[in-house]
Amino acid sequence: MATAATTTNGTATNGSATPDITLYTNHACPWAHRAHIALKELGLPYKEEIIDLDRPRDPWYLKINPRGLVPSINYNGHIITESATVTQFLADAHPSQHLLPTSASESNALFRARVAFFVDTFISKALPQIFDGWKAQEEDAKDAVADEIVSVVVKEVEPLFDWDTKTGPYFGGSDKPTLAEVQTGPFVLRLIAFTKPEYGILSPKLAGLLKEKAPKFTAWATKLVEEESVTYIWDEKLIATRTKERFAKLAAAAKV
Ligand SMILES: N[C@@H](CCC(=O)N[C@@H](CS)C(=O)NCC(=O)O)C(=O)O
Incomplete structure (x- = not known):
């Protein structure tokens, strides 16, 4: 039986438990849009925080993503930034889904x-x-x-x-x-x-x-x-x- 990878707070990250996800996004951004598609395809519930890109980023967001860009996600307490990395991570963390076959072959x-x-x-x-x-x-x-x-x-x-x-x-x-x-x-x-x-x-x-x-x-x-x-x-x-x-x-x- 596969062993669940665990985060610091003990939550499974291999898709066996529903993760706690916040997506920092802006609906006008095509890069952030990638994360929305991945989350929907994987059927993962998430909270979203809309980041206003028309004004300088607030210090709290720069702590999450020092580059000040969207998207970023908080996944069970872990921050992940950059759309390609975010979506690859989601596909890797939920390998039973159709997005990407991840098992070794x-x-x-x-x-x-x-x-x-x-x-x-x-x-x-x-x-x-x-x-x-x-x-x-x-x-x-x-x-x-x-x-x-x-x-x-x-x-x-x-x-x-x-x-x-x-x-x-x-x-x-x-x-x-x-x-x-x-x-x-x-x-x-x-x-x-x-x-x-x-x-x-x-x-x-x-x-x-x-x-x-x-x-x-x-x-x-x-x-x-x-x-x-x-x-x-x-x-x-x-x-x-x-x-x-x-x-x-x-x-x-x-x-x-
Ligand atoms: N390489 C980044 C690009 C993300 C990006 O450029 N996001 C834009 C919005 S579409 C952004 O946050 N811009 C804010 C800024 O430049 O201040 C990714 O793939 O996540």
């Missing part, structure tokens, strides 16, 4: 390696272009960035969709979101939402181009953005409006 190790490579590819190759898209203000610039986004997705991301989708649409053919979807979901959600013409953020041509040139990515993304774990804290209109205003302000300031 070659196939599980391979799955984890492929998830890590997929996430690294999306974040290091595609995300910079997606962020450039949010920044572009003129229609021509938006269209040019849309071409760049499509080109990087076609070259770097689309080839990674090499699994059979008969068993499920998610990473490796999973029928439920995995850690790959947890780590990329908040950005995919914004990518899909911000191409809607009513928001005027990304080029409205982008959705059609992705559908035509990256059909596997598009089919996966379309399913993912419908998942309850991905949408339950999402206020699309509010976040789109704020994103548009924020980047318009930044662009105006850069011109001065």
